[in-house]
Amino acid sequence: MSWKSRILQPDTAVEQMKQKAALRALEEVRDGMKLGLGTGSTARYFVDGLGAQVAEGLNVVCVPTSEATRAQAEGLGIALASLDELQRLDLTVDGADELDAQLRLVKGGGGALLREKIVAAASDKMIVIADDTKLVDRLGAFDLPVEVNIFSHGATAAAIGVALAATGNAGDMVLRLSSSDSPFITDGGHYIYDCALGTINDVEALAQALLNVPGVVEHGLFLGYATAAVLAGTVGLQEMGQL
Ligand code: 5RP
Numbered sequence: 001m002s003w004k005s006r007i008l009q010p011d012t013a014v015e016q017m018k019q020k021a022a023l024r025a026l027e028e029v030r031d032g033m034k035l036g037l038g039t040g041s042t043a044r045y046f047v048d049g050l051g052a053q054v055a056e057g058l059n060v061v062c063v064p065t066s067e068a069t070r071a072q073a074e075g076l077g078i079a080l081a082s083l084d085e086l087q088r089l090d091l092t093v094d095g096a097d098e099l100d101a102q103l104r105l106v107k108g109g110g111g112a113l114l115r116e117k118i119v120a121a122a123s124d125k126m127i128v129i130a131d132d133t134k135l136v137d138r139l140g141a142f143d144l145p146v147e148v149n150i151f152s153h154g155a156t157a158a159a160i161g162v163a164l165a166a167t168g169n170a171g172d173m174v175l176r177l178s179s180s181d182s183p184f185i186t187d188g189g190h191y192i193y194d195c196a197l198g199t200i201n202d203v204e205a206l207a208q209a210l211l212n213v214p215g216v217v218e219h220g221l222f223l224g225y226a227t228a229a230v231l232a233g234t235v236g237l238q239e240m241g242q243l
Pocket of ligand 1: 038039040041042043094095096097106107108109110111112113116
């Protein structure tokens with residue numbers, strides 16, 4: 001049986017594009033690799049395809065970036081390990097909420113930014129997979145997620161506001177809520193503030209300023225992690241960087 005007969009069969013054009021990007025990234029996986037598994041609706045297709053190849057004998061060991069991805073990977077029989085055990089990874093494949101021509105990313109729409117960044121930072125390569133609407137001239141149209149410790153999170157939010165203003169990025173912030181209207185809690189037990197910035201001025205300065213705020217656990221700017229991207233559009237696949 002071919003591994004392709006085992007994979008999900010998406011039924012909308014957008015979902016098919018996401019799967020195409022994921023399957024192109026899957027071509028970069030080699031037997032014996034240590035992989036980071038991203039989170040979100042696009043990464044899900046990568047994990048699904050990987051699981052199908054594992055069922056046909058591919059030998060890889062993976063670190064999931066969320067409990068949702070862990071559950072999916074376990075269900076597919078993909079071997080998992082912790083980053084503590086593996087230390088370094090050959091490749092991480094993950095989605096993004098936005099990316100620019102320099103492969104700078106906004107991530108965290110799915111709330112997994114902290115683990116995603118830890119795993120990306122431990123990876124020799126990171127391939128971003130997305131539909132091509134995620135490619136933007138300037139980052140910021142997608143609200144920037146900032147993960148904060150729950151302790152005094154209102155005070156932390158106020159300090160985030162000061163950091164935003166100091167870097168020329170004033171904008172509204174909202175505490176992310178779950179479907180039951182209670183605060184969304186990340187896998188790490190934190191809250192997320194989503195910052196509506198429109199366009200981000202001086203991305204690097206903002207990234208540093210946010211990390212300087214006590215109580216900020218992580219932010220959704222991923223700078224210098226992605227080494228390549230596969231973007232799927234109606235006319236086919238677009239590749240950026242070094243796959
Ligand atoms: C989760 C993420 C996701 O990668 C990002 O939200 C993109 O998700 P999707 O592929 O569903 O559009 O950063 O924290």
